[in-house]
Amino acid sequence: MDRARREFPGPGRLVLDIQGRLDPPPLRFESADEGRLTVLRQGERAVLLGRLAGEGCCRDLHLHRFDSYRSPLPPIRSAEMNSAVNWTHRYARWLEEADRAPLYGGRWEVSVRTAFAPPIWTGDLVRDWPGGSLELYCAGGWHGILPLRRLSPPDATRVKAYRKHVREGTLAPVLLWWVPFLDGWVILDGHDRAVAALTEGRTPQCVVLTRLRDEELWRRDAEAVTEGHRRHMERLAARPATPATGRERAALERGYGDAMAGLPYDPSGVRSWPLPGGATAWEALARAAMFQFPRD
DSSP: OOEEEEEEETTTEEEEEEEEEOOSSSSSEETTTTTEEEEEETEEEEEEEEEEEETTTEEEEEEEEEEEOSSOOOOOOOOOOEEEEHHHHHHHHHHHOOSOOOSSEEEEEEEOOOOOOOTTTTTTTTOOEEEEEEEETTTTOOOEEEOOOOOOOOHHEEEEHHHHHHHTTTOOEEEEEEEGGGTTTEEOOHHHHHHHHHHHHOOOEEEEHHHHHHHHHHHHHHHHHHHHHHHHHHHHHHHHOOOHHHHHHHHHHHHHHHEEEEEEEEGGOEEEEEOOOOOOOHHHHHHHHHHSSSOO
């Protein structure tokens, strides 16, 4: 497979334009029953089961996770964290080469994120295991963090070692994947590093993987934005030239430039593949989960 084409839209940001990669990817969502039943699968192993309950804009996603998830990244050694590493580029390369990653054909952004709204890593971090429930709303709902494996206690040996890196400012970032239909992020790598940062009272520094819109879609929107801008400018040109119209013209030009610059980097939905066996297969996985975790 050829290496992805790379774009560099700004500091701490890198875009992979992946061509020639067969789908589905190793880490993928599968769905049945018009999307109400969801499986996150890694290879042949189920990692997560989800069932939507409710109607319209007020829905709950009830979850069950298995102890089967494996990070797509190799282990990150302490010596590597103490060296000068461009984590955006390092994570992008590892994801591109990984055999357990969610990448499929199209454009993906890998970007640094160091600031989050206060509740995201506190109240909206799913600490329950293996179950959980997310409140999803059309107008913006959960917007939290979903671990794909059980979080270690703060006194675990590895967490203690990572806490020293937190205090020294050398901890490798947590790798998150933005999943729009969950209205939140899942942790792909760095569960123990996240616990270490939170135990030290810090917000974990992160690198976020985001699926971007395909080129034909954002170019179609670019044509619509350009046509709307042209009409605005024509109406403005028909008015008498005054300082006010000059300021309005400058504001329109700035807005148009900002809109056009951002369109290629707007997030897209994450694709879901049909669940082989449909609802029957989902129910079989759910029965196995209930047998293993009868109180979940």
